[in-house]
Amino acid sequence: MSNHPQPKRTRWQAIKMAATFVVPYHRQVFYSLLALFFTAAITLSIGQGIRLLIDQGFATQSKDLLTQYVAVFLLLVIALAVGTFTRYYWVTWLGERVIADIRRQVFNHLIHLHPGFFEQNRSLEIQSRLTADMTLLQSVIGSSISFALRNFIMMVGGIIWLFITNAKLTAIVIICVPLVVTPILIFGRRVRGLSRQSQDAIATVGAYVGEVLGQIKTVQAYNHQAIDQRNFHDQVEEAFAVAKRRITQRALLVTVVIMLVLGAVGLMLWVGGIDVIEGRISGGELAAFVFYSVIVGSAVASISEVIGELQRAAGAAERTMELLQAPNQIQSPAQPDVLSTVSGTIDIEHLCFAYPSRPDVLAINDLSLHIRAGETLALVGPSGAGKSTLFDLLLRFFDCQSGAIKLEGMDIRQLDLFALRQCFALVSQNPALFYGSIRDNLRYARPEASDATVEAAAKAAYAHEFISELPQGYQTLLGDAGLGLSGGQKQRLAIARAILADAPILLLDEATSALDSQSEFWVQQALQQLMAHRTTLVIAHRLATVTSADRIAVLDHGRLQALGTHAELMQSCPLYSQLAALQFQLT
Numbered sequence: 001m002s003n004h005p006q007p008k009r010t011r012w013q014a015i016k017m018a019a020t021f022v023v024p025y026h027r028q029v030f031y032s033l034l035a036l037f038f039t040a041a042i043t044l045s046i047g048q049g050i051r052l053l054i055d056q057g058f059a060t061q062s063k064d065l066l067t068q069y070v071a072v073f074l075l076l077v078i079a080l081a082v083g084t085f086t087r088y089y090w091v092t093w094l095g096e097r098v099i100a101d102i103r104r105q106v107f108n109h110l111i112h113l114h115p116g117f118f119e120q121n122r123s124l125e126i127q128s129r130l131t132a133d134m135t136l137l138q139s140v141i142g143s144s145i146s147f148a149l150r151n152f153i154m155m156v157g158g159i160i161w162l163f164i165t166n167a168k169l170t171a172i173v174i175i176c177v178p179l180v181v182t183p184i185l186i187f188g189r190r191v192r193g194l195s196r197q198s199q200d201a202i203a204t205v206g207a208y209v210g211e212v213l214g215q216i217k218t219v220q221a222y223n224h225q226a227i228d229q230r231n232f233h234d235q236v237e238e239a240f241a242v243a244k245r246r247i248t249q250r251a252l253l254v255t256v257v258i259m260l261v262l263g264a265v266g267l268m269l270w271v272g273g274i275d276v277i278e279g280r281i282s283g284g285e286l287a288a289f290v291f292y293s294v295i296v297g298s299a300v301a302s303i304s305e306v307i308g309e310l311q312r313a314a315g316a317a318e319r320t321m322e323l324l325q326a327p328n329q330i331q332s333p334a335q336p337d338v339l340s341t342v343s344g345t346i347d348i349e350h351l352c353f354a355y356p357s358r359p360d361v362l363a364i365n366d367l368s369l370h371i372r373a374g375e376t377l378a379l380v381g382p383s384g385a386g387k388s389t390l391f392d393l394l395l396r397f398f399d400c401q402s403g404a405i406k407l408e409g410m411d412i413r414q415l416d417l418f419a420l421r422q423c424f425a426l427v428s429q430n431p432a433l434f435y436g437s438i439r440d441n442l443r444y445a446r447p448e449a450s451d452a453t454v455e456a457a458a459k460a461a462y463a464h465e466f467i468s469e470l471p472q473g474y475q476t477l478l479g480d481a482g483l484g485l486s487g488g489q490k491q492r493l494a495i496a497r498a499i500l501a502d503a504p505i506l507l508l509d510e511a512t513s514a515l516d517s518q519s520e521f522w523v524q525q526a527l528q529q530l531m532a533h534r535t536t537l538v539i540a541h542r543l544a545t546v547t548s549a550d551r552i553a554v555l556d557h558g559r560l561q562a563l564g565t566h567a568e569l570m571q572s573c574p575l576y577s578q579l580a581a582l583q584f585q586l587t
């Protein structure tokens with residue numbers, strides 16, 4: 001997301017797009033508007049009530065008339081109360097409903113976006129900004145717009161009544177309007193600019209908290225709290241400084257408006273008072289007049305106050321819509337080729353790839369590799385060689401710059417994404433677990449799996465034993481990112497999940513690196529069975545895994561250096577024999 005102020009046109013588009021979320025609820029909008037006009041009309045009619053009360057109730061000294069007027073007044077109050085209830089209910093309902101829809105839609109969009117998007121935009125920042133923006137939009141749709149509209153109606157209605165009541169005095173009010181509007185426009189623009197900055201600063205603060213708390217053990221292990229406190233302090237103060245500038249502008253705006261509005265009321269009382277004293281208008285008329293001008297004045301003041309918030313909301317809408325419109329760079333083709341049976345043949349042809357954030361370094365460099373159906377291929381190579389990157393490309397998290405990956409002879413870019421990813425079961429380098437029970441985490445790969453199937457998978461991954469020993473067994477709740485398990489336990493859950501997925505191609509990224517030799521042995525047995533009838537790509541640093549593979553591909557700097565069996569490579573590939581000497585025997 002860019003932090004630059006956007007041209008007016010995109011803001012306008014954003015508001016229009018946000019408005020489309022309201023369209024399905026036109027009935028509720030109608031109820032709200034009806035209640036809004038109704039309550040505004042009643043409030044305005046109270047001024048006439050005051051006039052009648054003073055001029056006829058008090059002036060004629062008739063108790064009966066007074067009683068009648070008060071009765072009418074009470075009826076109006078009841079109508080006003082009912083109208084206000086209806087208005088409040090439906091307007092707030094709209095705000096909550098529309099935001100729920102927007103929130104859902106944004107999530108639906110983000111969850112399909114290409115992973116590269118989240119490298120360019122910190123996901124924690126998106127998250128915290130989304131929360132802030134949504135709250136703002138909700139308060140605007142669920143109150144401020146209606147508040148502004150109500151005040152606008154009161155202002156227009158009030159001015160009309162003013163004219164009817166006394167044209168001369170109204171002239172004074174009208175002359176004051178530009179005096180009020182001008183500062184609103186000037187300060188409003190400044191508030192708008194600062195609001196965007198303010199929101200950005202708050203999003204950064206939120207992201208920082210998320211990151212630090214997510215890595216709390218590292219923070220404390222390195223006694224980094226003081227530095228984090230200082231960094232956080234700076235960020236919070238930065239956010240506060242921006243907010244302070246915004247508040248100043250906003251406060252100035254309100255002050256100026258109040259002074260101008262009430263100053264005008266004072267002037268009016270003076271001119272009108274003289275008219276009453278000289279008998280040109282009645283006391284009731286002046287009272288009604290003051291009532292209307294106060295209504296008009298406070299309406300203008302309220303609108304000016306809400307305008308700041310509406311402008312902030314326009315910024316929020318813009319950012320939300322930006323997210324909603326962020327183009328997905330990895331998409332299924334319109335007419336995908338259909339995979340009938342997947343035997344697991346993969347052809348990698350002159351593959352070149354650089355990460356978007358590092359466009360001039362090729363993470364995969366002219367890589368060609370034919371992977372046969374059912375074979376186990378070990379990928380070895382020094383750290384940073386591009387092994388994990390190759391998995392990313394197979395799963396089409398990124399598209400290559402040139403060359404191609406073919407599954408069953410079909411370019412993966414020609415396949416439906418869902419169908420493509422269904423062909424793979426991935427055990428990634430960092431076991432990815434989620435907040436929830438162990439059972440849910442296992443079932444991740446296959447939500448419809450029965451309890452028995454889940455347990456069978458856990459048994460095959462040698463996870464059943466430790467799960468059964470936990471107090472709540474399979475129902476044990478894991479913290480965020482699987483907090484509460486050892487590294488090896490997490491890894492076994494990840495393997496069980498892959499077993500459950502039962503996909504034709506298995507991608508193991510150092511799947512057994514965190515296991516002790518004994519559990520590794522058992523997991524290895526389980527994996528052997530699993531690997532027996534499917535294509536397996538295994539990234540490994542351990543000799544046992546590597547030697548049991550059918551072939552070994554040696555990668556370095558994104559290039560394929562050599563391909564063959566352990567014995568062949570020991571002979572022909574110096575890099576491999578070096579790796580074998582240094583790495584395999586030590587672990």
Ligand SMILES: Nc1ncnc2c1ncn2[C@@H]1O[C@H](COP(=O)(O)OP(=O)(O)OP(=O)(O)O)[C@@H](O)[C@H]1O
Nearest residue numbers: 119355357358363382383384385386387388389390
């Ligand atoms: N998201 C990313 N953005 C930019 N560069 C990346 C990204 N991920 C990896 N790289 C770079 O791409 C290269 C290959 O990384 P990769 O993760 O594929 O290495 P690897 O062979 O899996 O190494 P390891 O054995 O340490 O896991 C490295 O130079 C790395 O710095």
Ligand SMILES: [Mg+2]
Nearest residue numbers: 387388389429
């Ligand atoms: Mg890796």
